[in-house]
Amino acid sequence: MSGDLSPIDKAKFVAARRAAEFVEDGMRVGLGTGSTAAWLVRCLGERVREEGIRFRGVPTSTRTAELAREVGIEVVSLEEAGWLDLTIDGADEFDGELSLIKGGGGALLQEKIVATASDQMVVIADAAKSVETLGAFPLPVEVIPFGWTASQALLEEALVSMDVLGRQTTLRMNGDQPYHTDEGNYILDLHLSRIGNPRQMALILNQIPGVVENGLFIDICDKVVIGYGDGKVEVRDINAGTVDEDRVDFVEDDNLFRDV
Ligand SMILES: O=C(CO)[C@H](O)[C@H](O)COP(=O)(O)O
Structure with missing residues (x-):
């Protein structure tokens, strides 16, 4: 249950849950890899189950593909999808220009191919991933x-x-x-x-x-959704130059927290 999550996991969860709202019916969506992206996939599965939204997901790893299928998302390959409306993925670090270090989870190649084949890339991350200068993370x-x-x-x-x-x-x-x-x-x-x-x-x-x-992901990411352990989220849009604040409620949904 959400009450058992660490503050970092709560931060990852709220970022993922907020970003899951960007997915609309009929979209083709790149699904990232890693613990934050796994929250996203679970939240999207919840939207499929509860709201009946329909979209096609292109996973960036076998791990993500398995989870996406498990939660009821229609999984297709990038070749089948052709081009994507949106990719949502985690990151190991991001700076003020939304340049990223990715690949801590080992999926950087598929992640970069999928992100660059998308109209928009959104990064979801806990606030600790924000840095002045990239490079502390290997x-x-x-x-x-x-x-x-x-x-x-x-x-x-x-x-x-x-x-x-x-x-x-x-x-x-x-x-x-x-x-x-x-x-x-x-x-x-x-x-x-x-x-x-x-x-x-x-x-x-x-x-x-x-x-x-x-x-290194340079000029690829358009938006970052930053999560905090208390439920606050901040959405930074590099193209619009805007920063919006929001709150996400923790939910006690057994389906979401089942495998955590
Ligand atoms: O790039 C990645 C996988 O290749 C991940 O997005 C990155 O490592 C962040 O992972 P996490 O969400 O578990 O902190």
Whole structure:
């Protein structure tokens, strides 16, 4: 039940619940990955059950696809949907320009493809994800397994010329094995502490052989819905230049909180 949630989970929940209201009948909607996005999927499932809204969801990972089907959302592929009206996803960090670090959950590649194939991307996040400068959260970079150590060496060399504080890179692990993305790739996490020029970094990283995609989302996100543990939500719209405040009630719906 909602009373058992930590303040961070409450913040994630209220952001997700507010953003779930952006989905309208007939839309094609990108569904993000991660714990905040999982709340969104549950809230959308609730809207399908209670209000009978109908929309098609394009998941950004096998995890999200499973949950979406479980809660009654019609799941289609991006190819079937063609183009999306809206994508709603979490983030690991966002700054004042709504540049993002994503990929903490390992789904950055599908997330970036889906978000950029959408008219609008909305990020849902607890307030702790808001930063002045990106980089405290390790930046995920997806690389193909073939020759990954060579890609890592080239990445580290490229970092020397960039405006960052740290330069350590680590292979993401799953127990004693490398973590595999849904595409069967590896992830290198870049411990940079501070990214002075995220736009330049995003371009340079993707030129390194073996790099498939990086977790910097620049000029992709249109809106962020920031949740707080007390139920407050703030909606920042970068295009309109507006900041709106709202409140979301916690609900005691067993269906929503069943698997938490
Ligand atoms: O990018 C992501 C997954 O690849 C997530 O959106 C990001 O890691 C945030 O996760 P959470 O909502 O669990 O804090």
